[in-house]
Amino acid sequence: MADPEPKILPVLRGALELRDASLVIYRPRTLVELKTERLGGVSLYVEEGHASWQIGDFEDHHCHLDLPAVTRVLFSAEPVSCQGGRLNYTVWFLVDGDGGNPYRPDGYFSVTLNRPYGADGAPRVEVIGAVFRLYAEFSGEPWVTADETFLAERDASARTAG
Numbered sequence: 240m241a242d243p244e245p246k247i248l249p250v251l252r253g254a255l256e257l258r259d260a261s262l263v264i265y266r267p268r269t270l271v272e273l274k275t276e277r278l279g280g281v282s283l284y285v286e287e288g289h290a291s292w293q294i295g296d297f298e299d300h301h302c303h304l305d306l307p308a309v310t311r312v313l314f315s316a317e318p319v320s321c322q323g324g325r326l327n328y329t330v331w332f333l334v335d336g337d338g339g340n341p342y343r344p345d346g347y348f349s350v351t352l353n354r355p356y357g358a359d360g361a362p363r364v365e366v367i368g369a370v371f372r373l374y375a376e377f378s379g380e381p382w383v384t385a386d387e388t389f390l391a392e393r394d395a396s397a398r399t400a401g
Contacts, residue, residue, distance in 0.1 A: 250373070251306070261274050265341070309333065312384075313331040314329075314374045314385040326355070328355055331349045368396065374389070
């Protein structure tokens with residue numbers, strides 16, 4: 240009998256639907272980035288009695304992750320070099336203990352925006368707003384949190400829109 244669905248599965252499905260984003264798995268000397276637009280969702284894969292959670296379609300790019308190991312989700316906004324020092328927005332899927340990520344030890348994997356800014360350098364409100372809406376949908380869960388910068392940017396975005 241297969242394990243019950245991991246509690247984080249609805250958040251992951253929502254994160255994988257974000258536009259201009261990637262599923263990122265970072266380990267020492269290895270960075271795997273899969274564009275979310277190319278992934279066919281999440282499914283339970285069972286072969287010869289062994290079950291694993293597969294992200295992506297079997298016939299295309301995919302990976303298998305231990306989703307039940309994820310204990311919490313963090314919405315984050317951090318300055319990164321790949322965005323010219325501007326903020327990038329990331330949904331972190333975290334584990335207890337060491338998840339293998341040298342940058343964020345408890346980070347098992349993440350979904351991060353690729354292009355939160357337009358060619359003119361202005362924030363792409365429709366892309367960043369989707370991350371804020373995903374957080375709002377799940378923020379009532381005790382295992383979902385957001386860092387201070389993410390919350391400040393969300394609040395600033397709401398003031399600007401209102």
